[in-house]
């Protein structure tokens with residue numbers, strides 16, 4: 120039986136690579152649905168190239184531009200509607216940011232396997248997601264390369280045998296720079312990632328190391344491990360995707376050439392493995408693999424992530440919401456590179472932690488965190504004038 124797959128965020132970096140994985144396994148996989156937000160032209164092109172049964176778009180457009188026979192779900196909430204359609208076996212969630220949460224919940228409520236690339240939804244929705252998985256029987260298989268690596272390494276031992284989860288970080292383009300040199304980083308410099316070709320938001324997050332901060336929280340939530348058992352190591356070559364150290368001294372590492380199609384495919388086919396078109400790893404021809412300790416004084420982003428994780432309740436959500444607002448402000452030239460962490464630090468200081476259980480409460484808490492962040496952004500803009 121072919122697996123029928125929907126791809127949310129199909130116009131993005133993860134989305135397009137997911138379509139590539141599905142197209143390269145025509146015997147085993149079939150595309151069921153695709154969804155996008157504002158990229159109407161790209162969406163129509165993809166619909167004509169890949170011929171899914173259903174196309175969803177948050178933005179209305181003329182559905183006669185789609186191939187004949189395609190079902191169109193158009194307008195706000197259409198991604199969520201596709202995410203919940205029972206005809207798909209697997210939903211790849213490659214939406215960027217907090218917006219991925221509602222479709223994730225919809226897929227899990229429909230009892231689906233979600234191949235989840237998005238990390239913000241786990242960071243913000245943990246308190247809700249566990250209950251939904253338990254009640255409706257869906258499952259999350261991580262796609263994020265670090266979480267996929269840990270997921271795979273954890274299959275070699277029992278939870279109580281784990282000593283540490285060790286997340287690798289490429290470090291982005293600036294990890295060697297002195298803190299003073301980070302003040303004048305431009306958008307163009309921040310978007311030049313040395314090893315991965317990704318969407319804009321995650322590329323900025325990689326440069327600030329907020330991406331790693333979000334992953335620390337994501338790993339704690341996905342694998343039910345406390346902050347003390349999660350380490351971060353800078354590994355600029357992005358060959359070791361992450362590791363699990365067991366208490367007997369064994370350390371399991373997951374390695375491959377950096378190619379997101381591999382964890383996407385594994386999340387779809389798990390527990391099976393299938394041939395892929397990814398270039399095999401040839402260790403003799405790789406540059407030397409190096410590992411470095413991150414400097415938490417240089418990158419406040421990581422320290423704040425550990426603080427938010429330890430504080431618990433709605434603090435990780437506030438960390439994420441403030442970062443999303445600050446990245447937007449940096450991308451539109453309103454604040455500087457180092458201001459991103461200032462905005463998050465301010466928001467966490469002002470945020471009043473509380474327990475969250477429903478999607479409505481999570482949405483409201485996210486809105487409030489962004490309001491605080493917006494005030495900090497305005498103050499920083501005033502300062503720059």
Ligand SMILES: NC(=O)c1ccc[n+]([C@@H]2O[C@H](COP(=O)([O-])OP(=O)(O)OC[C@H]3O[C@@H](n4cnc5c(N)ncnc54)[C@H](OP(=O)(O)O)[C@@H]3O)[C@@H](O)[C@H]2O)c1
Pocket residue numbers: 127128129130131132133134154155156157158159177198213214215216218236237238239262263264315316317318319320321379
């Ligand atoms: N790229 C990677 O290599 C990579 C690796 C690990 C994890 N991730 C994670 O995967 C997620 C996606 O990353 P990406 O790099 O693929 O991002 P991206 O290239 O920016 O793509 C984002 C996708 O999400 C859609 N989208 C944005 N807002 C939406 C909304 N409100 N409702 C519905 N769809 C929406 C966009 O649609 P439009 O284009 O139509 O606006 C686009 O298709 C992120 O959480 C990221 O952290 C990415």
